[in-house]
Amino acid sequence: MPELPEVETTARAIAPHVVGRRVARVTVREPRLRWRVPPALARALPGQRVRAVTRRAKYLLLAAQTGTVILHLGMSGRLRMAAADDPPQKHDHVDIVFDNGTALRLRDPRRFGAVLWTTRPPAEHPLLAALGPEPLEAAFSGEYLYRVTRGRRRAIRDLLLDARVVAGVGNIYANEALFGAGIRPTRPAGRLSRAEAARLVRAVRATLNRALRAGGTTFRDFAANGEPGWFQLALKVYDRARLPCRTCRTPIRLQRLGNRSAWYCAACQR
DNA sequence: CTTTGCACCTGTTGGC
DNA sequence: TGCCAACAGGTGCAAA
Numbered sequence: 055m056p057e058l059p060e061v062e063t064t065a066r067a068i069a070p071h072v073v074g075r076r077v078a079r080v081t082v083r084e085p086r087l088r089w090r091v092p093p094a095l096a097r098a099l100p101g102q103r104v105r106a107v108t109r110r111a112k113y114l115l116l117a118a119q120t121g122t123v124i125l126h127l128g129m130s131g132r133l134r135m136a137a138a139d140d141p142p143q144k145h146d147h148v149d150i151v152f153d154n155g156t157a158l159r160l161r162d163p164r165r166f167g168a169v170l171w172t173t174r175p176p177a178e179h180p181l182l183a184a185l186g187p188e189p190l191e192a193a194f195s196g197e198y199l200y201r202v203t204r205g206r207r208r209a210i211r212d213l214l215l216d217a218r219v220v221a222g223v224g225n226i227y228a229n230e231a232l233f234g235a236g237i238r239p240t241r242p243a244g245r246l247s248r249a250e251a252a253r254l255v256r257a258v259r260a261t262l263n264r265a266l267r268a269g270g271t272t273f274r275d276f277a278a279n280g281e282p283g284w285f286q287l288a289l290k291v292y293d294r295a296r297l298p299c300r301t302c303r304t305p306i307r308l309q310r311l312g313n314r315s316a317w318y319c320a321a322c323q324r
Numbered sequence: 325c326t327t328t329g330c331a332c333c334t335g336t337t338g339g340c
Numbered sequence: 341t342g343c344c345a346a347c348a349g350g351t352g353c354a355a356a
Binding site: 055056057088112126127128129130164166181215216217224225226293314315 | 347348349350351352
């Protein structure tokens with residue numbers, strides 16, 4: 055599943071192919087994604103050049119001339135460059151076709167992804183307006199995390215998943231970062247000390263950066279793009295229930311937290 | 325306000 | 341071997 059490092063990797067990978075290119079047409083074979091793909095996209099985008107590809111949380115932003123395409127890969131989405139006349143395969147829902155005969159193609163079997171169009175500054179779009187700081191930027195500091203966790207009784211894992219607290223941290227990296235910081239996912243957020251908050255912020259950053267360097271974690275659907283799952287080999291707790299902790303050999307515990315799984319080492323994490 | 329739970333979707337997995 | 345239910349996930353939203 056594409057998490058922040060995969061989205062960032064995708065942004066970097068497609069940018070050289072789309073920035074400066076002029077859109078010829080937009081083909082929507084299946085508009086029923088997370089939200090219906092707006093007809094305005096196919097109406098407005100042709101004729102415009104793509105100015106930039108950026109990322110906010112797990113949203114990819116294709117800045118055009120009169121507006122911005124907002125893309126989300128959801129659970130199973132994958133973007134790749136294709137020849138425009140390359141026959142689409144199953145689940146290839148949207149093509150943004152360029153005037154040089156190439157196309158940016160979205161495949162998303164589970165259709166949790168999104169392709170939207172806004173003519174307003176993207177940061178003001180309802181989906182982006184309430185997002186918290188980027189985890190890799192300075193605003194996400196130990197002091198910040200300490201402050202926003204005060205008085206909160208929710209499990210710290212759930213706060214890390216809350217995009218209003220920090221944008222774009224998914225379940226894999228939340229669990230991995232908590233292991234790195236030695237904090238159990240179940241710990242009430244308000245019980246973190248200042249030092250622990252600082253440690254957790256550093257662990258979130260380190261985990262994301264490691265994955266970025268590895269080119270993004272690749273699992274299941276996402277692995278279909280052929281990238282090796284290096285980072286998967288290094289996962290400390292995610293999907294390792296009952297396997298020995300890589301540090302102390304204690305079996306990793308699996309616990310349902312809300313309706314998401316949480317994994318931790320009861321010895322290494324307190 | 326905070327917290328919880330659900331909906332959305334389909335390929336994969338595990339149990340029988 | 342086949343069948344079917346459970347599961348995975350992000351995230352917006354409704355409900356408590």
